[in-house]
Amino acid sequence: KDVKIGICNQKGGVGKTTTAINLASYLAVFGRDVLLIDMDPQAAATSGVGIEKVDGTIYDVLVGDKSIEEVIVSSKVENLSIIPSNISLAGAEVEFSNEVGREFLLKDALDSVEFDYIIVDSPPNLGVLTLNTMIACVNLLVPIQAEYYALEGLAQLIRTINLIKKRLKIELKPRYLITMYDSRTKLSEEVSKQIREYFKDRVFKTIIPRNVRLAEAPSHGLPIHLYDESCKGALAYKKLAEEVDSVEW
């Protein structure tokens, strides 16, 4: 298949890592060959899937110290491989600032690997790591928490997508996912309505509800289907994976 999906949104805490881990895990459960890459120096996706000891990271690949094959590790989920991250990635912004084609480092590195799906988690900013994720993947999944600040931040995200199109002639394909939806509040309903009005059919039908089990799972280093496969959060991410697996980006 060879579909790459970048999980991006510069607004913090909207569910990027939770979506990256659980979408990747369910696609693996369906039998797809999946690679999850952690492009966030905070390395939440790395710890969320239970990887404690990290040897090679995506940083080593981007600076040319290691090949991509050397840093791919297995996970607790069959068909799911991981490229971990650590704090060394935090220096990338300044370190790569004078590198020719600094936004294409990840895209080049991924040329030599083949998976059905490559899912990339990115940090909460629009810096060089997120640009690399966007350009390597082209298909973007943008989690949007159904709240005000998350909505406000979208203008800057769209501005960046348009700049990539104008200056680098790359047409990104964003799709939007409503996360942490709380059906008891008017806020969730109102914001979701605005998101659907604005982005129309680019919004996934699946909505991820607020569900504490999703917040508990990472402390056990487990994706939701291994922690509690019948909870609301697990059923929603399973449905999302089915929708992602059937959609033409």
Place this chain on the structure above:
Amino acid sequence: KDVKIGICNQKGGVGKTTTAINLASYLAVFGRDVLLIDMDPQAAATSGVGIEKVDGTIYDVLVGDKSIEEVIVSSKVENLSIIPSNISLAGAEVEFSNEVGREFLLKDALDSVEFDYIIVDSPPNLGVLTLNTMIACVNLLVPIQAEYYALEGLAQLIRTINLIKKRLKIELKPRYLITMYDSRTKLSEEVSKQIREYFKDRVFKTIIPRNVRLAEAPSHGLPIHLYDESCKGALAYKKLAEEVDSVEW
């Protein structure tokens, strides 16, 4: 009084902006002369207090284009002044990377102003804008969402605080605030217990509960005391402001 407080945590979505706005507002309600500075290129604090048209920003001050007096604007709250932000601040990381003493730009700029309190909101990373906030304020208020990833991220925050002490001989004074506490979940209780065991009396007694009114207020450009002063969120931030006003950092 002249107390500066930096609201810092590189983990995204833990309540930094919500805390900055509502702490600053209640201190102003108590009659203190307060300045709120937005050091986040996402400018959530700027939009959360209802500022729509922005002339001068903190960026203009840091690059020396404007004096600090020129960019201070009034807000809807008596005794509360604001220095707004906008996207131009996003380039700071690379722009200031070769500047001598790049971490001291904000500290120098604040030498010429006097307020009872200066509250600074920072972005979700440990880059140059957060370093400037830490060094200018020395007193840090670290919001911690009572969940796993927020706890995991603290190790990197503490590592940065120790590096500042070792290399710049500045002893920062962090205090910790438990936010988005949901009394219905075991997770909040367990994580809060770990936070209090680890940080002991450096944790504020006040806990901020999860309260949807806090998430609704910014869409009206209002601090919580002007939006709904009797809700759980407002009472908690009022109590926090009383505790901050009485504590010796």
